[in-house]
Amino acid sequence: MPHLHYINGQFTSGHSAETIPVEDPATREVLAHVPKGTAADVNAAVEAAKAAFERWKRISASEKAEMLHEASRKMRAHAEAIVTLLTREQGKPKPENEEEVVWTYTTFDYYAELGRHLRGRVIPSTEDGVLNFVIKEPYGVCGCIVPWNYPLLLLAWKVAPALAAGNTVVIKPSELTPLTALHLCEIAFDHFPPGVINVVTGDGSTGEALVRHPDVPMIAFTGSLSTGQQIASIAAPMMKKLHFELGGKDAFVIADDADPELAARAVAYAGLINAGQVCTSTERIYVPKPLASHFIENLVDLVSSLRLGNGMDEGTDIGPMIGDPYRQKVVHHIQDAVQRGAQVLTGGRIPTHLKGYFHEPTVLVNVNHTMLVMTEETFGPVLPIMTYESFDEAIQLANDSIYGLGACLYSSDAKKVRRFFEDVKAGTIWINDPLTDNYAGPFGGMKYTGGGRELGEEGLEEFRETKHVHWDIEARPKPWWLPYHQL
Ligand code: NAD
Numbered sequence: 001m002p003h004l005h006y007i008n009g010q011f012t013s014g015h016s017a018e019t020i021p022v023e024d025p026a027t028r029e030v031l032a033h034v035p036k037g038t039a040a041d042v043n044a045a046v047e048a049a050k051a052a053f054e055r056w057k058r059i060s061a062s063e064k065a066e067m068l069h070e071a072s073r074k075m076r077a078h079a080e081a082i083v084t085l086l087t088r089e090q091g092k093p094k095p096e097n098e099e100e101v102v103w104t105y106t107t108f109d110y111y112a113e114l115g116r117h118l119r120g121r122v123i124p125s126t127e128d129g130v131l132n133f134v135i136k137e138p139y140g141v142c143g144c145i146v147p148w149n150y151p152l153l154l155l156a157w158k159v160a161p162a163l164a165a166g167n168t169v170v171i172k173p174s175e176l177t178p179l180t181a182l183h184l185c186e187i188a189f190d191h192f193p194p195g196v197i198n199v200v201t202g203d204g205s206t207g208e209a210l211v212r213h214p215d216v217p218m219i220a221f222t223g224s225l226s227t228g229q230q231i232a233s234i235a236a237p238m239m240k241k242l243h244f245e246l247g248g249k250d251a252f253v254i255a256d257d258a259d260p261e262l263a264a265r266a267v268a269y270a271g272l273i274n275a276g277q278v279c280t281s282t283e284r285i286y287v288p289k290p291l292a293s294h295f296i297e298n299l300v301d302l303v304s305s306l307r308l309g310n311g312m313d314e315g316t317d318i319g320p321m322i323g324d325p326y327r328q329k330v331v332h333h334i335q336d337a338v339q340r341g342a343q344v345l346t347g348g349r350i351p352t353h354l355k356g357y358f359h360e361p362t363v364l365v366n367v368n369h370t371m372l373v374m375t376e377e378t379f380g381p382v383l384p385i386m387t388y389e390s391f392d393e394a395i396q397l398a399n400d401s402i403y404g405l406g407a408c409l410y411s412s413d414a415k416k417v418r419r420f421f422e423d424v425k426a427g428t429i430w431i432n433d434p435l436t437d438n439y440a441g442p443f444g445g446m447k448y449t450g451g452g453r454e455l456g457e458e459g460l461e462e463f464r465e466t467k468h469v470h471w472d473i474e475a476r477p478k479p480w481w482l483p484y485h486q487l
Contacts, residue, residue: 003032003178005041005201006185008048009194014041020175020203025091025320026310026356034178037202039209042170045198046213049141049168052195057138057166061116064164067192068112074188075105081187082152082180087311089177090151091319091356092274094311100153103437107156107455110439114460115164131471136464138166139218139241143210145231146181147223148174148322149277154245155181157443157454158220159197165463167218168196172210175203176322211235218243218463222279224377225403225448243462244450245279247377248405251398252282252434253420255391255411260291263410264298267383270408270434272306272361275321276381280406280428280435284374285385286394292387296345296365299383303361304346308354320356321380327357330380333373334362337384342367347381369400377403391416395423404446408434427453 002011003022019033035041056064075082079101086097120135144158151173162169173181178201189197200206204227211219211234221231222245235242252270254263270282287295309316321327327350334348347362361381367374373384388394398407407426411417421429427445430436437443442456453459479487 001179001183001186003034003182005035005037005045006182006189006197006199007041007045008052008198009190009192011182011185012044014038014044014200016041020201022089022176022179023323024088024356025322026312028355028357031088032179034175034182034201037172037200037206037209039212041200041202042206042209042213045170045200046141046210046215048195049170049198050215052193053138053140053168055193056163056168056196061119064166065112065116068108068115068160068164070191071184071188072105072108072112075101075108075184078187079105082183084312085183086152086180089179090148090311091322092277092311093316093319096274097311100150104152104156106439107153108160111160111164111460114457115161127472129472129474129476131469131473133469135467135469136165136461137467138162139463139465140167141216142167142169142218142220142463143213143216144169144171145207145210145219145221145223146171146173148176149274149279151177151180152184154222155184157459158222158243161454161460162220162463163192163196165460167463169198170210170216171197171199172207173199173201175201207231208234211240214238217241220452220462221245228450241465243452245444245452245454246448246450247403248279248281248445248449249283249375249377249401249403250280250406250408250426251284251286251401251424252408253394253398253410254285254287254291254295255394255409255413255416256288256291257413257416258291258410260295261298263287263291264295264302266408266410266432266434267299268302268306271383272303272318272381273435275318275359276361277321277326277379278435281379282383282408282434283378284397284401285383286388286397287385288394289387289389292385296363296385299385300345300363303363303383306361308351308358308360310356318361318381320354320358323357326379327359330359330378330382333371333376333378333380334364334382337364337367337371337373340368340371342371342373342384369397375401391419395420398424402448405444405449406430406435
């Protein structure tokens with residue numbers, strides 16, 4: 001597979017001699033080098049996408065749908081190779097990557113169908129002989145900036161609806177995980193007309209060139225709050241459409257009717273998949289005082305039994321983190337919590353016997369909202385637990401965050417469930433089944449997470465602009481037109 005930009009249907013090394021190494025986070029082996037894209041490379045990709053847009057927007061919805069399905073078929077046929085590459089560049093255990101690849105190709109199928117379903121509506125007119133209708137139009141060239149934690153799934157959640165809506169795309173994958181995006185260009189996107197899908201590899205400076213480009217009217221971005229704020233400050237004067245999926249600090253509330261053993265399993269899953277590097281990872285756990293000791297005992301037993309290892313190895317429960325700066329943030333959050341009185345019940349260390357960027361899954365108690373681990377996004381395998389007295393207090397604690405991505409509750413008490421989904425400010429509420437997504441269910445956040453939605457009809461709507469057409473078919477003069485002095 002060529003480790004080069006993919007522009008106008010061709011792999012190209014572009015304008016820069018500088019490259020970026022891509023590491024396997026489990027072994028630190030360098031897997032490949034990719035070009036560090038310059039503003040000139042971004043410009044070449046945008047030019048190609050702009051030219052392709054003029055043709056792509058006119059291609060019928062059924063033809064677009066067929067091409068999206070074809071991409072999905074090709075991904076299915078190559079699924080094993082994609083899973084292997086994804087595991088090597090991203091690190092999480094293979095079963096989690098198998099799931100990510102299924103999600104990726106199914107998202108293409110989902111938007112293939114949704115894209116040909118609705119394109120607007122006819123509305124009642126205010127006069128006889130006049131036709132009023134609303135049409136939904138693509139923006140043009142969409143810049144899709146993707147992070148490393150779900151490199152393909154988050155690419156698909158942008159690219160599939162963007163194309164179905166009639167846009168063309170320039171993708172900027174994360175510098176940490178660009179290889180799978182390039183692989184898709186080679187094996188699954190090669191039937192699209194040249195320029196419809198482009199990939200420019202590089203770091204933040206490459207992403208910034210895409211944001212600054214005057215011919216990119218929409219930026220769909222998933223990543224950290226601070227990068228989102230930088231993008232917003234650059235894009236705002238150009239009035240670009242911004243579609244943001246930013247950070248999270250999701251709460252998991254265990255209600256007093258919950259089975260502590262089941263709740264512990266649910267929490268471990270929600271906080272530790274992908275080594276806690278999920279935007280909707282459980283990062284704050286609230287348990288009622290009477291259940292606390294039973295719940296914590298079960299959680300510690302389970303977490304201390306989990307196996308850290310290479311995601312390629314069978315039997316690995318938790319893979320490496322993506323890199324050392326991310327791991328150091330986890331270390332810092334744990335140290336800060338311990339200095340302020342928290343206690344580590346299991347984990348808390350960097351294992352010395354593994355070469356990659358591993359961190360032990362960690363359970364912390366005696367935490368409170370003065371600690372970084374309860375206020376800032378940790379993005380690692382840490383489960384901090386706080387006790388509460390009343391359900392009111394639990395809701396108030398769950399809402400005590402600048403973020404509003406997801407929130408989980410374990411309870412079979414309908415009154416508590418209703419109270420929770422009505423009063424917790426988050427884009428997704430999971431009851432008794434944490435972190436399970438639904439293609440038809442919009443995914444995204446409130447507050448500082450940004451208001452974008454992916455998946456569902458909302459996920460397509462984000463990539464379309466609305467136009468109202470008012471058409472007097474008779475072309476008659478109107479009595480209210482100028483000049484008034486003849487009325
Ligand atoms: P990041 O913000 O560092 O990088 C994301 C992407 O933006 C990368 O491709 C990067 O190269 C690019 N980028 C960096 N600086 C840029 C700039 N100035 N202009 C344009 N592009 C720039 O985030 P990350 O570390 O890759 O991902 C982790 C973050 O993503 C976490 O905060 C996580 O919560 C968030 N995330 C959110 C969701 C969601 O749906 N809300 C999903 C997954 C991840």
